[in-house]
Amino acid sequence: MIAAAIVATLVIIIVGVYWYERPLLLTGTGYAAHNACAVTQIAGRDHPEVDLPPNPLVGHLRTSSDADSTRATIRGLLAGQTAWFTPGYGCTVSRERPDLPPPYPVDGSTNPFADLALVTPPDELAGLIGRAFGDDLSAEERDALGTRAIVVVSDGEIVAERYADGFSIDTPQLGWSMAKSVANLITGRLVNEGLISTDDPIWPDKRGERATITIDHLMRMTSGLAWDETYDLGTPITAMLYLKSDMAAFVTDQPLAYAVGSYQQYSSGSTNLLCSILIERVGGDASLPYRTIFEPLGLSSAVLEPDGAGNPVCSSYMWATPRDWATIGQFVLDNGEWNGRQLLPDDWMSISTTVIPTEDGQEDGYAAGWWVNQRPDGSLVDPALPADTYWAAGHDGQYLYVVPSADLVVVRLGFTPEADDNRVAALVADLAKLD
16 A cells, blocks of 8 residues: 555656646757758758757657658657648648648749859858858867858849758758848838838727837837747747747737837747737738748748748748848848839838837847847947948847948858857958958
């Protein structure tokens, strides 16, 4: 009897610990399921485990895949999560397969970068790009640097590009938070079409201060909604991405932590809420990014993955080839004009790359979906870069730099979870100095 009681007690303790830790474990399996699904199905690469960040949980993760889904568990038994693959829309972590519209066809013929042969850089550029790839480093240091692609566009033409082994012109790569800058462009398209205004309140029917939150507040991340962007197990950002089928609903449920407009706090939640509001206002669906941005620019490789509710995960989950990312850079450098069509308001990029000071807190250099070099007081975030430089930036070292004064666009993609310096800013500074 005593032994049986001890065993029963141990079982209760083990079960209790598991249920207490289950949300953390589900975060890990959700990450692994999405990663394995997207790397294989969108990027067409083998060995997706190389894209898992350093974490003690990684060694215990197990994944299995078929044609339309990937399942991840802890040692094949616990905390299972499924990522569902939908052609044209990528992978969605959800209990059930999301109900999505038919794939939206994108013709790449409007993209001048799409069908070029590999552009071999001249010696001077090759040396600069080589340093960004870590050619001067040991093999171990080079692996930690993790550069996978560099594309340089000058005066509207690709003048140099390079790809790591296993990657090519045609390999889509995850931009992570560079998708936030694309969300800005989607918003700009809808403003240009007269469908929305950035001053529109997102919740006009709510009472109190929440009724004053506007589309502009979401773009500038000054909504006042509580958030924590720390990429740890159990934080709001990881809970949203890997535990919530309806990400916008999760963000909506967050309390107001600051007066609306008074505090800027970087928030992936704000961007996902933004895209759900845009879809609601225009009667759209998961194809909205394709209709507004991908199709007119000819971004035939681009995929913006939706959540279980069918809303694009505009904070994080956009894939595109490095050249298609560079096309986005050229589009904004040209002030939203493409093939003779003005797709964004004339002043959109000027407004979007202007930092608005807030009373109680500020993200250094964050404007409206874009990071900028010039602070409101005129000082520079990075004195080595031209004052008019602005950029999109994503987790693990993804960057799209735009330097209007040098007519320059630079894309750097890679996997750099631990390197202290990914060398891309130095590359941009050196390129901007060239004639």
